[in-house]
Amino acid sequence: MNKANKAASAKDEERPHRITRARAKVLGSVGGIPPYSRPSFKNEQKHVLRGSFTRTGSDENKTSVVIDPLDKRKQVLNDVTNICSNASTFQARRVNKKKNTKLASNVSFEVSTSQGDVRAKLTKEVSTIRVVESHDTTGEHCMSNSIREHGITDNVLSVQDTAKSDGPSSPNKDIDMICEKLGASDCLAIVDIDSEIKDPEVWSSYAPEIYNNIRVTELSRRPISNYMGELQQDISPTMRGILIDWLVEVTEEYNLVPDTLYLTVNLIDRYLSAKLMQKQRLQLLGVTCMLIASKYEEICAPRVEEFCFITDNTYTKEEVLKMESEVLNILHFHLSVPTTKTFLRRFIQAAQSSYKVPHIELEFLANYLAELTLVEYSFLQFLPSLIAASAVFLARWTLNQSEHPWNLTLEHYTNYKASELETVVLALVDLQLNTKASSLNAIREKYKQHKFNCVATLSPNPKPVQSLFQVQV
The missing domain is CATH 1.10.472.10 (Cyclin-like)
Known part of the structure; x- marks a missing residue:
């Protein structure tokens, strides 16, 4: 700080009632007080600021407030009073909470007692019809279809939730319903066919979900049952039977797996359900569908030339490949079909x-x-x-x-x-x-x-x- 600033500070300290230049300028512009006179504050103001506003450096906007020690002590005492009053309120709330907790514990004890009776009754009735086996997974697969959809655990939880909300009469109905379903399933006579399979390539743990899924798929990817009468005009059921009977011999000739034969027939029927076909091209459709099925099912599928050969070269390689593209486009490449x-x-x-x-x-x-x-x-x-x-x-x-x-x-x-x-x-x-x-x-x-x-x-x-x-x- 330079000498001029020090001198100004010394003079300011001698003046007991000093205001800043910025404040004096504002007050003067609105017809305010004369310089160096103290502004009056309202009587209802709780705390009076004493001291001075000091300016550091050349920044006139930054001010520091000096509070009188007496006022500060009053403020501290006021804060302590507020804390004590808040503490007493909190203590009163804790007392009320303890009372409510005690009442709630009595109620919960009565509810838990009724739940315990329900759980004991359910356990007693369910244990009479459970399968006693060493494998943990047996109990899952010996349930009826309705029980498999909901699950024993979910039903037990729903009984507990109902006991909380609906009273003691509703759980009895749920217990009766569960026991009735379990009794109807007679799970003692149902054998778990997946529990003893140890081959990791079989994935027996996923088998129920897989077969539930393909039961839905078989409905969406099946041919029209009467496409011969609705669409086809040049092909009869007898021609279709002759074609498939010949394809059975082809599968035997090339040692193809049965899945290839089933998929071939499915592709033929689905194509004929969507596209008009002439009888001169029916054999071409048959060998083309077997080519597609072989690529999908076989490890080493026969080449296109071999399928042309078994037709005595009635069709060329180009015709088979063109037909293959047409079949795949008509069927939208949906080849994963449960047969x-x-x-x-x-x-x-x-x-x-x-x-x-x-x-x-x-x-x-x-x-x-x-x-x-x-x-x-x-x-x-x-x-x-x-x-x-x-x-x-x-x-x-x-x-x-x-x-x-x-x-x-x-x-x-x-x-x-x-x-x-x-x-x-x-x-x-x-x-x-x-x-x-x-x-x-x-x-x-x-x-x-x-x-x-x-x-x-x-x-x-x-x-x-x-x-x-x-x-x-």
């Missing part, structure tokens, strides 16, 4: 659970019956899952007619009751006995081989089959 073979694997696994040793003939016979439906145009009206369940039903009855072929495990995993299979099972019996004397024998000749245990030669008695549906199981 009868997809469901058949799951249902055969459920059927094998009733045997101590896997019944190999059951698998061959069920596959044989399912493949017989491929050449029959009339079976397009049935869902693939329904055909697969009916094939397992008839296969079990053909091999063992001493007991009913359907049980709660099969009903659980197929979601079909025996009464729902009647129409398809009776139609399968006609195919198995070949009552129409069909000349399309590729599938029959295939399953007469010893590698399939000659299951094509087996046949049931048609009259007892029909008698199975007279009494609903």
Whole structure:
């Protein structure tokens, strides 16, 4: 600080009632007080500022307030008084809170007592019908379809929540409902087919969710059941049967997996459901759909030239590739389709659970019956899952007619009751006995081989089959 500033500061200290230049200028412009006189404050103001406003450096806007020690002490005492009053209020609130807590604890004790009775009653009734097994996952899979949708845990929680809100009468209804569902499912008779599978490539823990998903997909990606009458004019069901019977021989020639055959038939029917086709190009459509299915299902798919060769070079490579592009565009590249073979694997696994040793003939016979439906145009009206369940039903009855072929495990995993299979099972019996004397024998000749245990030669008695549906199981 220079000498001039020091001198100005000394003079200012001698003046007891000094104001800043900026304040004096403002007051003077509005006809205010004379210089160096003290401004008057209102009487009702609680605290009077004493001292002076000092200016540091050349900044006239920055000011510091000096408060009188006496006023400061009064302010401190006032703050302490406020704190004490607040503390007393807080203490009073704590006393009220303790009272409320005590009352609430009495109420909660009564509610928890009623909940404990409900929980004990529920545990007692549920324990009488639970499956006693060593595997933890068995209890999940032995529930009925309705219980699997809601879950035991969710129902128990809902009972507890209801006890809190609706009173003691509502939980009893929920308990009765749960026990009624569990009793109806008879979970003691349902076998968990996924618990003992240790192969990591099978992913058995995801199987229920996967098959629930494909049950929805089979409804959206199925062909029109009567496209021959609505759209096609140059193709008949007989031509379609001849084409598929020939494709069965092609799959045997190239050792293709059954999934390739099922997908090929699905692609053919879906294409014919959407596009008009001439009979001269029907075989081209067949080999093209098998080419697409082979690329999707096979590890080493046959080349395009091989599919041209099996048609005696009736079609060129360019024609097959052009047809391939057309089929894929018509179907919007939707190739992930659940077929009868997809469901058949799951249902055969459920059927094998009733045997101590896997019944190999059951698998061959069920596959044989399912493949017989491929050449029959009339079976397009049935869902693939329904055909697969009916094939397992008839296969079990053909091999063992001493007991009913359907049980709660099969009903659980197929979601079909025996009464729902009647129409398809009776139609399968006609195919198995070949009552129409069909000349399309590729599938029959295939399953007469010893590698399939000659299951094509087996046949049931048609009259007892029909008698199975007279009494609903």
